[in-house]
Amino acid sequence: MELRTEPFVLNMGPQHPSTHGVFRMRVTYDGEVVMDLEPMFGYLHRGIEKLAETRTYTQFIPLTDRLAYLSSMTNNHAYVLAVEKLAGITVPERAEYIRVIMDEMMRISSHLMAVGFFLNDLGCSVFTPLLYMYREREKLLDLFEMVCGQRLTYNYMRIGGVSHDLPEEFMPALKQFVAEMPSYIEEYEALLAENEILLARTKGVGILPRELAINASVSGPVLRASGVKWDIRKVDPYSVYDRFEFDIPTGEVGDNYDRYRVRIMEMQQSLRILRQAIEQLPEGEVCAKVPQFLRPPKGEAYGRIEGPQGELGFYIVSDNSIAPYRLHIRPPTLINLTALRDMIRGWKLADAIATFGSIDICLGEVDR
């Protein structure tokens, strides 16, 4: 005799202990297997795009910190890049190098958190791996605090450069960090990469096929884990990224394990870029002369960078006044989340949460 089961709908979130922030998924289950899933956005909508229209170009920089708060520095960079494109401002070389150093530090810090929270979602020793990664992130936050005075909302980049030059103590400390970090990455590898439980939980789970990844226009580590060699630092170089040697790590299958591996390998590549940037860092000015109330000429510009989570773009329309006429943000994680349904369908509830964690989302950015 065969037992008949009925599918049932369960709302996960918006307040749920294992989702990152206020994210709601309407999941249809058959027993414990996910049949269908519908992500719902908008619980953290703050109208940041609209707020930009009431602020001057400089005044919007602190608000970009509050998009994806684990990668504030790259948000700053994407925005100022768009404004500089719009107004045709050239940035001094030293400022470009400082921006690259900050971006790569931010990428390491953000990936540490991504990997840590992914392992947390897996239920990996409850909290241990996350705290290991907090330790290294703390060192980076110390450095950020030294440069710009705060640990989370940096507000460091300015239109035409960066706000401060690096302090004297910064370079020795960064060199020490770059020298120490590979040994810590090895430690994570020893701790996790061969762990049988981790492999059993992540290998072959939540597969995002190559074609689907391209069609859903996902970007960043999620896309690269599916085997697509696409990195804006290489395909559309901005800042001074064309002067550095680095590889684009890719995965093979596009499962949770590949997404985890790609992030670990990207941290190693970021360290490689940091080493080269420290060596090449020129002397000179750190900010171009830009008026406080900038009035860019009429027109539009789209500036994009490779953020830790993927392609982060700012689209700005100017009407020659001190505030943008319209500003649109292309958040990488919102687009990555649209592929979530196809990744999770057919897997069990616990795998759904792990897959969701492997995308590395930040609700502040998804809902804006």
Place this chain on the structure above:
Amino acid sequence: MRFERYGKGLAKGLNITLKHVFRPRITTQYPEQKLTVSKRFRGYELVWDKSRCTGCATCAKSCPQGNIEIVTSRGSDNRYVVEKFEVDTGRCIFCGLCVESCPYDALFLGLDYERASYRRGDLVLSKEQLELGPGKRRSGYFRPEVESTLPRQTLLLDTAGRKKQD
């Protein structure tokens, strides 16, 4: 998935956990033990230097939140007299744009950070509360002359410095 490694990976991981027992601890007992903040720390309150301020209101114009309220009048020698200088720190996001834009170096950020209060009204700071005095510690954010006088920031990177504090 089959368990091909017979728990070798787990043993390796536990070995690392064991090693950590013998490493120096990196945490501090916070309220009793405090670390030195960055020289450019953007701390809780603003510090206002009355003698340097001309009442030009550039800081109020540059504030993204519109938090700074300045009322001025013409004095006898035709210079501005600041009658009201009020900052609602409850709405302040501590971006430091006001300090950055001040043309006369009259505004500073503070180094303090423990300023929770029971009433929301306590967060609105008046001219007298903001004024530079003996108890005020100024931050070096955008003020290099202050920055050079401040002590070095404690870094987790130099554990040697950490050990001395313990």
